[in-house]
Amino acid sequence: MAPTKADLEAARNATIEDVLGPGLDVLFCGINPSLYSAATGHHFARPGNRFWPALHLSGLVPRRLAPSEQRLLPSYGLGITNIATRATARADELDPEELRVGGERLVRLVAEVRPRVLAIAGVSAYRVAFARPAARIGPQEETIGGTALWVLPNPSGLNAHWRLEAIAAEMARLRPPEA
Secondary structure (H helix, E strand, C coil): CCCCCCHHHHHCCCCCEEEECCCCCCEEEECEEEEEHHHHHCCCCCCCHHHHHHHHCCCCCCCCCCCHHHHHHHHHCEEEEEEECCEECCCCCHHHHHHHHHHHHHHHHHHCCCEEEEEEECCCHHHHHHCCCCCCEEEEEECCEEEEEECCCCCCCCCCCCCCHHHHHHCCCCCCCCC
């Protein structure tokens, strides 16, 4: 059942748990939880968000998962976190300092979890959080403690100039090399 308007308002500034596990190939990182995600407790949960369909189309998971199935991700070598932890109606409600502090938290988390790749979904937030104003979508030259860093398009439905197939193609580039 979809959250009510009251549920969404009650979710403002709430946080949701990271989805983590040992030996992650890819740790996906959103900008911050939407009110819808915070109300449901599931990452990328807002209808119209293209994360879950793109994840399936990329070949990183064998079928389309629902946001409520996020706990299955570590069994596929995947996890999810966010740069900023508090839920907002729109990402532009976050101030630059929140993104910078979130970037510092992310560095600590990556050092602890040690994924093969950190994939940040949102180039504008990445630019602010890591002081990389010229960053572009794709692999980054820098690493975080030896973890490869990749910037993906934001899968939000508000990011209309990136089509689902193009987001999935960027995600597909994250697949581990065949042994």
